[in-house]
Amino acid sequence: MAKNLLRSTALDILIRVGEGGGFSHLLIDHAIKNKGLSEKDQSLLTEMVYGTIQRKLTLEYFLAGFVDQKKKLSPWVKWLLYLSLYQMKYLDKVPDHAIIHESVEISKKRGHKGIASLVNGVLRSIQRKGFPDPAKITDPTKRISIETSHPSWLIERWIKMYGTKITEEMCQINLTHKPISVRVQPMKLSRQEAIDHLVNNGFDVEPSFFSGQGIIVNKGNILRSDLFKNGFLTIQDQSSMLVTEMLKVEKGMTILDACSAPGGKTTHIAEKMSNVGQIHAYDLHDKKAKLVTKKALELELSIISSKQADSRTLRSLHQEETFDRILLDAPCSGLGVLRSKPDIKYHKSEQDIKQLSLIQLELLESVSSLLKKDGKLLYSTCTVDKNENEKVIEEFLLKHPEYEIDQEFYQELPENLKDTEGKTKWGLQLFPHECNTDGFFLTRLKKNSQ
Numbered sequence: 123m124a125k126n127l128l129r130s131t132a133l134d135i136l137i138r139v140g141e142g143g144g145f146s147h148l149l150i151d152h153a154i155k156n157k158g159l160s161e162k163d164q165s166l167l168t169e170m171v172y173g174t175i176q177r178k179l180t181l182e183y184f185l186a187g188f189v190d191q192k193k194k195l196s197p198w199v200k201w202l203l204y205l206s207l208y209q210m211k212y213l214d215k216v217p218d219h220a221i222i223h224e225s226v227e228i229s230k231k232r233g234h235k236g237i238a239s240l241v242n243g244v245l246r247s248i249q250r251k252g253f254p255d256p257a258k259i260t261d262p263t264k265r266i267s268i269e270t271s272h273p274s275w276l277i278e279r280w281i282k283m284y285g286t287k288i289t290e291e292m293c294q295i296n297l298t299h300k301p302i303s304v305r306v307q308p309m310k311l312s313r314q315e316a317i318d319h320l321v322n323n324g325f326d327v328e329p330s331f332f333s334g335q336g337i338i339v340n341k342g343n344i345l346r347s348d349l350f351k352n353g354f355l356t357i358q359d360q361s362s363m364l365v366t367e368m369l370k371v372e373k374g375m376t377i378l379d380a381c382s383a384p385g386g387k388t389t390h391i392a393e394k395m396s397n398v399g400q401i402h403a404y405d406l407h408d409k410k411a412k413l414v415t416k417k418a419l420e421l422e423l424s425i426i427s428s429k430q431a432d433s434r435t436l437r438s439l440h441q442e443e444t445f446d447r448i449l450l451d452a453p454c455s456g457l458g459v460l461r462s463k464p465d466i467k468y469h470k471s472e473q474d475i476k477q478l479s480l481i482q483l484e485l486l487e488s489v490s491s492l493l494k495k496d497g498k499l500l501y502s503t504c505t506v507d508k509n510e511n512e513k514v515i516e517e518f519l520l521k522h523p524e525y526e527i528d529q530e531f532y533q534e535l536p537e538n539l540k541d542t543e544g545k546t547k548w549g550l551q552l553f554p555h556e557c558n559t560d561g562f563f564l565t566r567l568k569k570n571s572q
């Protein structure tokens with residue numbers, strides 16, 4: 123695809139994400155499927171869109187000194203300038219003069235000569251005078267916010283909860299690419315067989331210490347490997363794999379997966395049970411519950427029954443003390459997955475976190491009576507926030523003396539995670555920078571027999 127068409131496509135996606143609340147990963151997937159892009163163009167489009175969204179606050183800061191603040195720029199002009207500045211500052215694939223030329227051409231087509239001349243003037247003057255340096259900002263919250271493009275309310279909140287060092291490290295890693303990891307289908311081949319096969323086919327891979335089924339892909343497009351195409355591998359972050367590992371399921375058990383879609387962990391549970399036993403999977407949305415069924419069929423895992431339900435009402439569907447294990451992988455603010463879903467950081471608010479923590483507690487309350495005595499309940503979220511994690515558990519335990527933190531959880535963690543900074547008496551907060559994974563919280567509760 124011609125480069126200016128590719129930039130126009132990137133701009134369309136950015137405008138929809140920025141102004142209409144669309145999701146970048148879905149819009150990129152849609153463009154890739156519909157425009158028949160080459161592999162090179164796919165990666166450039168993804169880089170331009172993700173990079174511009176990831177760095178939006180920094181780009182706004184760069185621009186602020188070069189446009190008259192009283193002038194209101196149309197959203198598309200603003201996004202075009204962000205996109206152009208992102209390429210000039212962070213990508214070295216195209217020289218600045220070519221970026222400026224293409225941006226001017228795009229503005230002529232979308233607007234008129236006046237806008238083209240404004241775009242030209244702003245970009246040339248930044249090129250001449252250089253980019254402002256956010257490292258010079260003296261207020262630490264504002265500096266981290268602008269340097270790493272995270273909203274200042276979030277920086278303040280994280281500094282209060284985890285301190286400046288962790289906050290800064292987390293924000294920095296959120297600007298980088300996360301290595302892809304995959305889970306091997308153990309009923310089809312062993313992890314070593316998969317590694318050997320991939321290495322023989324030119325991939326650079328290594329075993330994950332989070333799960334005996336996990337492989338980290340350092341180099342190579344895994345989507346093109348025959349193992350992936352034939353359903354031997356499932357793409358999944360290592361921290362998600364750890365959640366299922368820590369549920370400690372066994373063959374023949376009866377399991378509840380209360381928030382299951384799209385089914386990454388449900389299918390992992392079924393694999394760990396060698397497809398022997400019963401898994402009742404639920405999701406609030408019917409469409410999503412069907413995704414779990416589809417995934418189970420693809421992986422030939424017959425013990426999964428997936429249905430739509432609000433898991434806050436499961437007591438009307440199941441008798442008390444039915445399940446050996448319960449997984450509550452709760453809906454959350456998603457602040458641990460900002461690398462793959464950068465839009466989240468601009469859309470979420472403290473009010474959302476408050477509401478989500480109430481739902482999380484309601485979900486825990488509702489499923490708690492369904493666990494057998496001596497059973498185990500694993501609570502997890504893909505977020506980094508004490509109110510959705512430690513505080514939810516603390517509050518739940520205050521009201522439920524029949525439950526306690528399962529101390530064996532800590533002993534059973536992989537060696538490398540036993541002394542991490544996020545370990546507390548309420549569970550384990552995995553920060554994304556610690557092991558280059560998603561940020562996740564997980565803890566295991568056990569129900570006492572009396």
Ligand SMILES: C[S@@+](CC[C@H](N)C(=O)[O-])C[C@H]1O[C@@H](n2cnc3c(N)ncnc32)[C@H](O)[C@@H]1O
Nearest residue numbers: 381382383384385386387405406432433451453
């Ligand atoms: C973090 S995602 C689960 C991811 C899933 N466990 C996996 O590994 O693929 C949370 C899910 O909870 C679902 N959900 C939200 N509220 C719910 C409720 N009240 N009852 C059941 N599911 C709910 C959402 O639709 C979403 O699919």
